Amino acid sequence: MEMMKKTEQYLPLELIIQILLMLPVKSLICFKCVCKSWFSLISDTNFANSHFQLTAKTHTPRILLITPNLESLTIDFETSLYDESASYSSNVSFLLPQSFTELDIKGSCRGFILLSCGSCLRLWNPSTGVRKYIPNSLIDCNLDACHFYGFGYDESRDDYLVLSMSYDPNAYDKLTRLGLFSLRANKWNEIYGDSYFPYCLARQNSKVEPFLNGAIHWLAICYDLLTNVILGYHLMQRELLELTLPADITSGPSNVYDLWVFRGCLSLWDMAHDNGTVEIWVMEKYNVTSSWIKTLVLSFDGIPTHYFCPTYGTKSGDIVGTDAGNVLAKYNDKGQLLEHRSFSSSEYGSLVVMYTESLLSMPGGDSGQPKKMIRRRRRRS
Numbered sequence: 369m370e371m372m373k374k375t376e377q378y379l380p381l382e383l384i385i386q387i388l389l390m391l392p393v394k395s396l397i398c399f400k401c402v403c404k405s406w407f408s409l410i411s412d413t414n415f416a417n418s419h420f421q422l423t424a425k426t427h428t429p430r431i432l433l434i435t436p437n438l439e440s441l442t443i444d445f446e447t448s449l450y451d452e453s454a455s456y457s458s459n460v461s462f463l464l465p466q467s468f469t470e471l472d473i474k475g476s477c478r479g480f481i482l483l484s485c486g487s488c489l490r491l492w493n494p495s496t497g498v499r500k501y502i503p504n505s506l507i508d509c510n511l512d513a514c515h516f517y518g519f520g521y522d523e524s525r526d527d528y529l530v531l532s533m534s535y536d537p538n539a540y541d542k543l544t545r546l547g548l549f550s551l552r553a554n555k556w557n558e559i560y561g562d563s564y565f566p567y568c569l570a571r572q573n574s575k576v577e578p579f580l581n582g583a584i585h586w587l588a589i590c591y592d593l594l595t596n597v598i599l600g601y602h603l604m605q606r607e608l609l610e611l612t613l614p615a616d617i618t619s620g621p622s623n624v625y626d627l628w629v630f631r632g633c634l635s636l637w638d639m640a641h642d643n644g645t646v647e648i649w650v651m652e653k654y655n656v657t658s659s660w661i662k663t664l665v666l667s668f669d670g671i672p673t674h675y676f677c678p679t680y681g682t683k684s685g686d687i688v689g690t691d692a693g694n695v696l697a698k699y700n701d702k703g704q705l706l707e708h709r710s711f712s713s714s715e716y717g718s719l720v721v722m723y724t725e726s727l728l729s730m731p732g733g734d735s736g737q738p739k740k741m742i743r744r745r746r747r748r749s
Contacts, residue, residue, distance in 0.1 A: 384409075385409065385415070388406075388409070388410065388415075388419075389415075389418055389419050389422055390422070392725060393419075393495040393496065393725045393726065393727055394495070396410050396419070396727060397410075397496065410727070413729070415727070416726070416727040416728050416729065417728070419726070419727055420478065420479065420724070420726040420727070420728055423724060423725055423726065424724050427446075427683075427724070427725070428444070428445065428446040428682045428683045428684075429680065429722045429723055429724045429725075430442045430443060430444055430445070430722070430723060430724075430725065431443045431445050431679075431680065431688065431696070431720060431721070431722055432481070432494055432720070432721050432722070432723055433694075433696075433711055433712075433718045433719065433720050434460060434471070434473075434718060434719040435694075435711070435712045435714060435718045436712070436714045436716045436718070437714070438459055438460050438461045439457055439458075439459055439460070440457060440458050440459070440460045440494065441457045441711060442457070442494065443696075445680065445682060445686075445688045445696075445698065446682050446683065446684065446686075448707065449696055449698060449707050449708070449709040450707065450709060470484075470485050471483060471484070471485050471719065472484050472485075472719065473576055473719050473720075473721045474489075474517040474518070474519060474576065474577075475517065475518055475519025475520070475530075475576055475577060475579065475584075476519070476576050476579075476721050476722060476723050477519050477520050477521050477528065477579050478521055478528075478724065478726060478728055479493050479495055479723055479724050479725060479726025479728055480492065480493050480519070480528065480723075480726075480728070480730070481493075481494060481721055481723055482517065482519040482530060484517060488501070488502075488504075489501075489502035489504075489517070489530060489549075490502065491519075491528075491530075491551075491730065493726065493728070493730075494723060495723075495725045495726055495727070496726075496727060498729065498730070500551070500730050502530055502549055503549075503556070505532045505547050505549065505556045515532065515533070515534045516532075516533045516534070516569050516577075516586065517530065517531060517532055517533075518530070518531040518533075518577050518579070518584035518586075518601065519531070519579070519584070520579040520582070520583075520584050520603050521579075521603070522582075522603045522604050523582065523604065524604045525552065525604075526552070526731065527550055527551060527552040527553075527731055528550075528551040528552075528730065528731065529548050529549065529550060529551070529603050530548070530549040530551075531546070531547070531548055531549075531584060531601060531603075532546070532547045532548075532549070532556075533545070533546050533547075533569070535565060535568070544564075544565030544567075545558065546558070546559045546565075546601075547559060548603075548606075551730050551731045551732050552731035552732055553732075554732045559606070566590055566591045566592045567588040567589065567590055567591070567597075567599055568588060568589045568591065569586050569587070569588050569599065570586075570587045570588055570589055570596070576721055576722075577627070578627050578628055578629045578634065579629075580629050580633075580634050580654075581602075581634075581654050582602055582603055582604045582605075583600040583601060583602040583603065583609060584600065584601050584603070585598055585599070585600045585611075585627055585634065586598070586599050586600075586627075587599075587625075587626065587627060590610070596613055596617075597610050597611065597612060597613065598610070598611035598612070598613060598627065598634075599611075609655070611634075611651075611655055611657075612657040613636070613660075614636065614649050614660040614662075615660075616662070617636065617638055617649070624638075624639045624641075625637060625638040625639065626677065628678060628679060628680075630648065630650055630663075630678070630681050630687075631650065631681055633650045633651055633652060633654070634650075634651045634654060635648065635649060635650045635651065636648075636649045636651075637649070637677065637678045639668075639675075639676065639677070641674075644667055644668055644669050644674065645665050645666060645667055645668070646665070646666040646668060646676055646678060647662055647664070647665050647666075648662065648663050648664040648665070648666070648678060648687075649661070649662055649663070650663050664687075664701075664702075664703045665703060666678070666687070666699055666703045666705075667703070667705070668697075668705075670705040670708070671691055671695065671697055671705070671708050672691075672695070672708075673691040673693060673695060675691045675692060675693075676689050676690075676691060676697055677689050677690055677691070677692055679720065679722065680722045684701075685700065685701030686698050686699060686700055686701065686706065687699045687700075687701075690720050692717060693717040693718070694710050694711050694712040694713075694714065694717060694718050695708055695709065695710045695711075696708065696709055696711065696720075697709075
C-alpha cells in the first residue's frame with residue numbers, strides 16, 4: 369500500500385484578510401484566540417479601519433436600546449423586529465453606578481456612543497466593550513445653565529471630539545460657553561467663553577444630534593431673526609453654521625418636529641397630532657434651502673400610542689422609529705406600517721440609539737474600567 373503524503377492546507381494572507389473583513393465584530397474578537405498572527409492582524413489599526421469602512425458600506429447599523437433595568441438590546445433592524453436571532457442583549461450596569469434617571473445618550477459616531485450620567489460623560493464601544501471616561505469640563509460648572517452635548521469625528525486630524533455647549537436661559541445677553549474635548553489630546557479647549565450667542569437650542573425630545581458632513585446639528589431659535597433654524601458646528605473647520613428650515617414646516621401646538629439623517633441627507637420629520645401623520649422632509653443638497661423636498665407622509669394610527677418619531681432608514685428603504693417610549697415601528701418606503709413591537713413593560717421609556725459595529729480604538733488609548741473597579745479586583749497582600 370502506498371503511503372499517502374500529508375499536505376498542509378494553505379491560504380494566502382491576502383485571502384485570509386478578505387475573509388476576516390466580512391465577519392462581524394463578535395466573531396473577530398473570538399478569532400483573536402486562534403493564533404498569534406490572527407491576534408496581531410485583527411488588533412491592527414489598518415485592519416480595524418478597513419473593517420469599519422466595509423461594514424458601514426454594506427451593512428445597516430444596529431439599534432441599541434437601554435431599558436430602565438439597565439439591560440441593553442441590540443437589534444439588526446434590516447430583519448423583522450420579531451426575529452429573536454437578529455438581536456442579543458447584555459447588562460450595562462458597569463457603565464452606570466448612579467440611577468437610571470440620570471442616564472442619557474448624547475451622540476453616536478463610528479461605533480462609539482457618548483453617554484451622560486449627571487455630570488459624567490462616558491464613551492463606549494458596545495461591540496468591543498471598551499470605554500473611556502471623559503473628565504468634566506470647566507464650562508459645565510454652572511448647575512443653573514442649560515447643557516447640550518454633541519459627538520463626532522474630525523477626519524482631517526483623525527480625532528474624536530465631544531462638544532459641550534452651555535448657556536444661562538435667564539441671562540439677558542445670552543452668554544454662552546462652548547468647548548471641545550479632543551480624545552487625541554485628552555483635554556478640553558474652550559472655543560467661546562462668555563460671548564454673545566444669539567441662539568437658544570430647542571430640544572423637543574431627548575435624542576441624538578445628527579452628525580453629517582463633518583458637522584453636529586441641532587434645532588435652535590435665532591433671537592436676531594426671531595425664527596427657528598438649524599444650528600451646526602463643523603468639527604474640521606471649527607465654525608458655527610446656520611441652516612434654514614423648510615418654509616412649510618409649522619410649529620403649532622399640535623406639531624412636533626426634529627432632525628435625523630435619512631438616505632444620507634440631513635432630514636426633518638414633522639409630526640401633526642391633529643391629523644395623525646408624520647411628514648418626512650429631506651435636504652437633497654446640503655445647506656441649500658431650495659433643495660428641501662417632502663418625500664413621504666406616514667400615518668401613525670396603527671401604533672398603539674399614536675406617536676411616532678422616525679429615527680433610521682435601512683438600506684432596503686424601510687424606516688424604523690420609536691414612539692419615544694418602548695415601542696419600535698417599521699414602515700416601508702411607500703409609508704405603509706409593516707410592524708411594531710414593544711421591548712419593555714416599564715412605564716419609563718427606553719433610550720434608543722443607532723450605531724455601526726466596529727473594532728476601532730479611541731485615540732489616546734481606551735481607559736477601560738474605572739480605577740475604582742480595578743482596585744476592587746486586586747488581591748490583598
